[in-house]
Amino acid sequence: MTTNDKRHLDRRDFNRLSAAALGGMLGGAALGCGETKTDVAASGEQPAGEDTKADWHLCRGLNECKGKGKGGDNECAGAGACATLEPHACGGKNECKGQGGCHNKVGTNECKGEGGCAIPLMEGAWDGAREKFEAHMKEEGKEVKPAPEPKA
Amino acid sequence: MSDPHPLMTLQRWMQSVITNPRGISAGIDNAAARQWIDVASDDVEQVIGRSQKRTSIERLQVYGNAYFARLVECMREQFPALCETLGQELFDGFALDYLDKRPSTSYTLSRLADRFVPHLETTRPAAESAAPGWADFLIDLASFEWSVAQTFDAPGTEQSGVITPDDLAQVSPDDWPQTRLIAAPCLRLHAYRFPVNAYFSDFRAGRPLSIPPAAATWLALSRREYIVRRIPLDESEFLLLQSLLAGQSVGAAIEAAAEQSADFDAFARNLPHWFQRFAGEGFFTKLVKP
Numbered sequence: 119m120t121t122n123d124k125r126h127l128d129r130r131d132f133n134r135l136s137a138a139a140l141g142g143m144l145g146g147a148a149l150g151c152g153e154t155k156t157d158v159a160a161s162g163e164q165p166a167g168e169d170t171k172a173d174w175h176l177c178r179g180l181n182e183c184k185g186k187g188k189g190g191d192n193e194c195a196g197a198g199a200c201a202t203l204e205p206h207a208c209g210g211k212n213e214c215k216g217q218g219g220c221h222n223k224v225g226t227n228e229c230k231g232e233g234g235c236a237i238p239l240m241e242g243a244w245d246g247a248r249e250k251f252e253a254h255m256k257e258e259g260k261e262v263k264p265a266p267e268p269k270a
Numbered sequence: 271m272s273d274p275h276p277l278m279t280l281q282r283w284m285q286s287v288i289t290n291p292r293g294i295s296a297g298i299d300n301a302a303a304r305q306w307i308d309v310a311s312d313d314v315e316q317v318i319g320r321s322q323k324r325t326s327i328e329r330l331q332v333y334g335n336a337y338f339a340r341l342v343e344c345m346r347e348q349f350p351a352l353c354e355t356l357g358q359e360l361f362d363g364f365a366l367d368y369l370d371k372r373p374s375t376s377y378t379l380s381r382l383a384d385r386f387v388p389h390l391e392t393t394r395p396a397a398e399s400a401a402p403g404w405a406d407f408l409i410d411l412a413s414f415e416w417s418v419a420q421t422f423d424a425p426g427t428e429q430s431g432v433i434t435p436d437d438l439a440q441v442s443p444d445d446w447p448q449t450r451l452i453a454a455p456c457l458r459l460h461a462y463r464f465p466v467n468a469y470f471s472d473f474r475a476g477r478p479l480s481i482p483p484a485a486a487t488w489l490a491l492s493r494r495e496y497i498v499r500r501i502p503l504d505e506s507e508f509l510l511l512q513s514l515l516a517g518q519s520v521g522a523a524i525e526a527a528a529e530q531s532a533d534f535d536a537f538a539r540n541l542p543h544w545f546q547r548f549a550g551e552g553f554f555t556k557l558v559k560p
Contacts (some may be wrong), residue, residue, distance in 0.1 A: 127525055135541055136447045136470045137522050140438070142542035146549025243363035244395050244405070247356060251404040254481060 275317070283307040283317070288334040291370040294327050297334070312334060341369055344379050345386070349415045351473040351555055352408065355481070369394070380423050387413045402463035402484040414466040414489075417458060421491040421498050423455040432552035441557060447521025448560035451514050456493040457553050459503075459511055461486065467500050494552050501551060506531045507544045511553070519560075 126137070275283070278392070283306035290297030295311040298301055309317055311327065318326040345365040346353045353361040365386075371393075372385045390412055394405045402410075432454065441449055452468035465487045472479055488508035490501040503511065506527050531537040548554060 127528055131526065131528075131538075132447070132521065135528060135538060137443060138520055139520060139524060140441075140443060140446045142545030142547075143433070143549045144435060144438050145542070146546035146551075147433055147438055149550050152359060161324045179536070212335070243360060243367050244393060246360045246363060247408060248298040248395065248404070250356065251481070258480070 274352075275424075279306050279522075280317075284330075284333070286411070287330060288337050289373065290334070291338065291366070291373070294334050310451045321516040338366065338369065341374060341379075341382060344382055344407070348383050348419050349412055351470050351479075352411050352415060354473055355411065355479060364390070374419060380419070382396075383416055387416055404481060406484070407464045407466075407481055410464045410466045411469065414460070414462065414470060417460055417491055418470075418498055418500070421456055421458060421493055424493070426456040426493045426496070427454045427552055427555055428493075430555055433549060433554050433557060437557055438549075441559060445559050447524075448484045448519050450517060450519050451548075451557040452556040452558060453515050454492060454553055454555050457515070458491050459508060459515065460489045460491060461508065462489065463487075467502060471502075490551075490553070492551060492553060499551060501547070504540065506537050506542075507540070510541075510544065514554075 274280075284305050286300065286303040287297035290303070292300075292301055298309065298311040298314050307317055309478065314330075315326045318329060320326050321329060342362050342365045345368075346358065346361060349361070356364065358496060368383075368386050368389045372389055374382055376382065376384070387409065390409050394409065397403060397405070422485050433451070461485065465482050465485050466486060467489050469479065469482055486505070488503040488505055490499075490503055490508075490511065492499050494502065509530055510523055510527035513526050514520070518526065527532060528537050
């Protein structure tokens, strides 16, 4: 048998691999979920579902929202409809405090009396990202090439 | 004020006005709004009266600003690591540019960012070299985070169950190579140019973030008991799963992956562990015997 190279499988190899695969499947099925924490096992990280750092309003992704969805449970997985954001109706109410947007302060409500205050559009987001990248590279002492022309 | 408009007409007009990314005045003057109520922004008080403290435009701006602020807020929450990487102000810029060029058209927020990754790919600056660069990293990260969200929302196996030892006991060793495995509906395979999964783990653990060097990364995303699972894969393992998901039989998938593997001995050593993981993670829901 050759080692460390690509090759065409002979019958013996094939049977051996096939049997090994079936044995693996049987072992995995017997263990079931929870015994192979490969999501995080490689790094010894805390399982994703037990992370408590994030506190997302939207019940998305990694189970941070367990118990925080509408109805207080996590049954929204797979349903795609588990927003817990307050329905927004500012008229005559006060829930919208801090949820407006003004100039570059999305999420603030400082535009009262300023007129013409709108969520700002930013055409040069990629330029800003490059500047941030360059600053990051500079911090790490790495050289950055000049920016290329934008794609046509 | 003129005669009140029918409620539905007023609703359509207001929706068109407050969702215009160019602002309220532009929204009122836009043909999309004027098809419902043909009024210019200078005359909008005919439709929406002013209050003691605010003009008609300012009153509408509350809703217009809130509309975009809420959508941007949703996107921050759908792309938390990307937002952290870019900083909120810059991320908001990307999100608003996206919402401007590709306005939300779905009734559900879960579809809001459907076209965000393609938008980033379309608007990205030209590559600086043949090797993946910083823009590729941002796109990979956005793609990864969107895939996590999709996996969470996808149909799963919580109700249907996965392959059990009893299922496997029904398959004879002779039939096994010709058997096909039916994948869980939430299982997706991903190949990235950067180690975005490890980067995301750093983000979630609150570790310092640093844009990593490019490194090909293969990943399976799936869900068990409503928890999204991120499973790093070897390249050969990825190819094997890819063949299985494409509908090839177990034997054909093994053969194809083994022949593409650069190290057959390592492949043979790892194969049972991979299949053990596939079963343990509930990647497959059914067996189809020959």
